[in-house]
Amino acid sequence: MKVWVLRHGEAQANARSDAERELTEHGRSQVIGSAAHLLGKPLDRIIASPYVRAQQTAELVRQALGFSDPISTVPWLTPESDPKKVLQQLDLYADEQILLVSHQPLVGVLIGLLVHGSFQHAQPMGTASLAELEGDFPLAGAMQLLSVRHAG
Numbered sequence: 001m002k003v004w005v006l007r008h009g010e011a012q013a014n015a016r017s018d019a020e021r022e023l024t025e026h027g028r029s030q031v032i033g034s035a036a037h038l039l040g041k042p043l044d045r046i047i048a049s050p051y052v053r054a055q056q057t058a059e060l061v062r063q064a065l066g067f068s069d070p071i072s073t074v075p076w077l078t079p080e081s082d083p084k085k086v087l088q089q090l091d092l093y094a095d096e097q098i099l100l101v102s103h104q105p106l107v108g109v110l111i112g113l114l115v116h117g118s119f120q121h122a123q124p125m126g127t128a129s130l131a132e133l134e135g136d137f138p139l140a141g142a143m144q145l146l147s148v149r150h151a152g
Contacts, residue, residue, distance in 0.1 A: 002097040002134050003090070003114075003143070004041070006034060006061065007107045009128040009151070011053040018079070019051045023060075030128035030151035031057050035064035037130055037149055043067060044096035049077040049103060057128070058101040079103040083110045083119070090138035107131075117141025126150050 009027030023031070038061065048058035050073050058071045076082075076089050077100060086106070090098075100107075104125055111123035111131050117140040123131060128151035135143030 001094050004099045005107050005131045006101045007125045007129050008053040008057040021053050023053050023056045031060045034128045034130045035061045042097050045098045047072045048101040054101045077102040081106050083113045086110055113140050114143040115145045
């Protein structure tokens, strides 16, 4: 299994709610830069948080890659989601190569859990940072972090 984890691009500081914050122009360009690292990768699915900035990020990546399938929107990729619940959900995609589009603190803690098996080793992830992980199964401590690319 291969998993790419992408934090959304830079978003507006204020909106009616955190879930409604939209990407800034800078955030859009950050996402396009990160999407370039996914060109030619055999993605099976793009899975994103329902928050507006994550949806916009996922859609920009989908368009940049010419990915024809729709984005899968799930409630378990929001900023405060339980990383253990995410692991349970990832088991459903164990035979696929997927892109997760989400938020901090979830993305950093999730990567730390997948690689180190604990919550104490969260991976620093700035806006539009992209991590690539690989392993036989999406289990705590069972995946290898192949790369992390931070947006400029």
